[in-house]
Amino acid sequence: MxxxxxxxxxxxxxxxxxxxxxxxxxxxxxxxxxxxxxxxxxxxSSSLVPDFSTIDNYIGIFTAQPFGTNILNSIIVATSVVVLSLFIAVTASYALARISFRGRGLLLMTILSVSMFPQVAILSGMFELIRALGVYNSLPGLIIPNTVLTLPFTVWVLTTFMRELPKELEEAALVDGASSWTIVRRVFLPLMWPALVTTGLLAFIAAWNEFLFALTFTLSNDVRTVPVAIALMSGASEFELPWGRIMAASVVVTVPIVVLVLVFQRKIVAGLTAGAVKG
Amino acid sequence: MADVTLRGVYKDFGSTRVIHGVDLDIKKGEFIVFVGPSGCGKSTLLRLIAGLEDITDGELYIDEALVNQRSPKERKIAMVFQSYALYPHMSVFENMAFGLELSKVSKEEIFKKVAETAEILELTPLLNRKPKQLSGGQRQRVAIGRAIVRNPKVFLFDEPLSNLDAALRVQMRIEIAKLHREMNATMVYVTHDQTEAMTLADRIVVLNAGRVEQVGSPLELYHRPQNAFVAGFIGSPKMNFIKSSVVSLQERGVEVALPGGGTVIASVAADGVATGDQVKVGIRPEHLSVSAEGPMTGVVEVIESLGESHFLYVRDANGTLVTVQGKGDTRLKNGDTIALEVPGSLCHVFRKDDTALPRAFDADIGHHTPAHAASELV
CATH class of the missing domain: 1.20.5 (Single alpha-helices involved in coiled-coils or other helix-helix interfaces)
Known part of the structure; x- marks a missing residue:
């Protein structure tokens, strides 16, 4: 040959x-x-040839049920989760990466192991917490557990990233008279954009697709997020599953994620490999 | 400008003590250089003064005020880091303005001060650049500018030139010396490069394993090292140490044995030594010379020719390798047996515990050549 x-x-x-x-x-x-x-x-039909003859399904999901509200809920929940968890994670990672205190290593390991718990394991405990806080069946009742769910990951990634930032930069800022908060805000944050975009986007996707909490902690359709709304879609009779509409809804909620990922694609790769090689 | 005073300063990292009770008085406007081998604690001592590390025990005063508990900013110090530590996302202007901005100085004032400093350091055309668009020397100047602009009481330099190439290092060294003269500021400078130490310092602090070995002007350390460590550390190439013993105590000094049977009368006071004591004789390579009647003999092992000077590595009768520095070229070859002239007035003698015998030599320091000194002896 x-x-x-x-x-x-x-x-x-x-x-x-x-x-x-x-x-x-x-x-x-x-x-x-x-x-x-x-x-x-x-x-x-088993045909794989597309046929765009009817858009009834797309109209149907918005007219026959409050799918617009569901999308809005999802956007509110996912955005709040991103903002909250990034804020907490940035401040926490500064402490974990930069301030030496007793039990720091143990705390980091705990955070890492918590992120490995299956969701079901914390479901009942979380339910009690939500009831106690009085946020059952409301949007905050979804934001809190989702933030808790994404935090270990964001804290861990940002801590690793923050550790890579040269210590002298922080010391130079200290000599310049910066407080810890100023150091984080004026010196570290601008250098952490790639990491923030990556973790933020992954947190957004996690919150957007989250199903179990969203199903358990809501009761009425007007506070449901998209995944639950899709799962609970019902047809004209209880014997009919509205496949067409379910598929249309799935397409509608997948498109924004795909667009987000495409837009930030370069940043994600940069963030995931940042620190591996010094630039 | 300020005095800096250290009183019994200790520093522990966990259970490891790295600074062992340092006492030091730095006067207003003085240029102090910390030197020592790596790991001797020189950078740690600087960081203690800066306030980047906590002092475990002892007192640190800046201008009579106890500053142990104060932040770097409250101490009014400025520091130049080895890696420059410029904020990568800020322009040169923003880098220099950052400290002033945090101290709530007005916009016009910041603009004026940064412009002035940039003028001094020839950074004006670069003010809008980002650090990554600058060369090493320019970054270093920005780092210095960032320190100057705040008009601090004390400047601290942590090996600022060690990331630059040799030519640039000489140039920046001269600029720093000029800067010190013009600003007349108190500066503390850490380096492991003794050329920098010798050329920049008003006084050098030699550190070893967290202790101060000696403090003094560059030439004082060169001519009157208090112990073998300082003698070996200051001067390049390193001082030769020859195992010896005291032959007799004389009026002019101490007569010591040399390898190969000869003796020399070292011009040192016979303080705490008696005939027969084991001592170490120290003699610098530049003070030894090849001579037919020299008291010390050896075999040339390696010759290094640098053009303007040459180094002979000579194996003496005791088996110690002795370095000899000579001017110009040499006609000697490897394996030649030679005799060395050892000028007694330039010899150092160290007791068994490595402390130096006081040298009688106190003519005006720095004008001695071996020939000159040898003739004095006669």
Missing amino acids: TQTMKRRIQTGVLYALILCVVVLSIFPFYYAVLSSFRSGTELF
């Missing part, structure tokens, strides 16, 4: 594998898009 032949086969295999991966990851979404434009018995 000649070298050229061999190389061609290698390239062929490579592309075949790439195609597999792409098909596997794209197909469910493609199928959702496909189904969202179908209605009635068409839904059960």
